[in-house]
Amino acid sequence: MIKTTTPNEVILNVYNETSEKSQRSFHTECILNALLSEERDEFEDIKQALDQLSFQPRQKRIENILNYSAGFMHSH
Amino acid sequence: MSDAELVSQYVKGSEGAFAVLLKRHKSKVLTTIFLIVKDRDHAEDLLQDTFFKVIRKLKAGEYNNEGKFVQWVCRIARNMAIDSFRKDKRYPHHDIDEVPRVFNSMDFSEESMESIKIKDDTHALLRRTIQALPEVQREVVMMRHYADMSFQEIAEETGVSINTALGRMRYALINLRKQLQNEHNLAYDKNNYPQ
Numbered sequence: 001m002i003k004t005t006t007p008n009e010v011i012l013n014v015y016n017e018t019s020e021k022s023q024r025s026f027h028t029e030c031i032l033n034a035l036l037s038e039e040r041d042e043f044e045d046i047k048q049a050l051d052q053l054s055f056q057p058r059q060k061r062i063e064n065i066l067n068y069s070a071g072f073m074h075s076h
Numbered sequence: 077m078s079d080a081e082l083v084s085q086y087v088k089g090s091e092g093a094f095a096v097l098l099k100r101h102k103s104k105v106l107t108t109i110f111l112i113v114k115d116r117d118h119a120e121d122l123l124q125d126t127f128f129k130v131i132r133k134l135k136a137g138e139y140n141n142e143g144k145f146v147q148w149v150c151r152i153a154r155n156m157a158i159d160s161f162r163k164d165k166r167y168p169h170h171d172i173d174e175v176p177r178v179f180n181s182m183d184f185s186e187e188s189m190e191s192i193k194i195k196d197d198t199h200a201l202l203r204r205t206i207q208a209l210p211e212v213q214r215e216v217v218m219m220r221h222y223a224d225m226s227f228q229e230i231a232e233e234t235g236v237s238i239n240t241a242l243g244r245m246r247y248a249l250i251n252l253r254k255q256l257q258n259e260h261n262l263a264y265d266k267n268n269y270p271q
Binding site: 007045049070 | 091127
């Protein structure tokens with residue numbers, strides 16, 4: 001018999017914070033349960049978008065930080 | 077080389093080790109800050125202040141290397157950004173939206189202007205949507221995605237059970253999806269673009 005996944009376990013599976021055994025069981029349940037599978041896919045889409053969200057500082061800021069570090073080295 | 081090894085080398089005097097740490101984590105730290113404060117220049121000021129503080133603390137031997145380096149830096153960044161956000165609420169200043177990267181000539185060689193524009197627009201929309209989340213949900217999103225924390229670590233850091241942390245993430249994802257879907261429907265509403 002297949003164990004029913006709780007809402008929080010869906011999150012743990014989407015974020016790969018479960019054991020391999022649990023992931024296999026979740027995968028099987030998704031095959032048999034279209035609603036669960038759809039929910040997982042939606043969460044994974046958002047997770048992927050969040051992972052891709054990234055802002056890069058301007059080079060000048062990086063230089064300021066490195067200069068501060070170098071100056072700190074010499075003054076202390 | 078691991079962060080812990082780089083920190084150890086930096087404390088012993090290697091500037092190069094710090095440059096690697098900065099390059100490795102600058103984007104996650106800036107993203108963490110920019111999800112709290114409103115404008116890009118202010119976020120970069122805080123990024124700079126965060127790393128100045130990190131340098132002083134490392135040199136003073138105030139980092140014990142027990143946790144992950146990026147978590148420690150992101151915690152400093154988050155606290156500075158929250159303090160600043162609260163101060164801004166008391167003394168609001170004119171909100172200048174982020175400067176699009178299309179004006180940053182450094183990017184031209186790697187990406188076309190069109191793809192940069194699309195990416196910038198998507199990121200700006202997602203950022204605004206995250207900023208609109210309830211604070212506890214936004215906090216979990218930031219900690220899990222940009223500070224490399226597990227749900228167990230988030231639960232410990234925020235003083236809640238792991239089930240509460242997971243529930244907050246679940247509602248955050250549901251809310252983000254709903255909001256992004258609404259924006260998408262609005263953008264493609266035929267009434268807005270009659271044929």
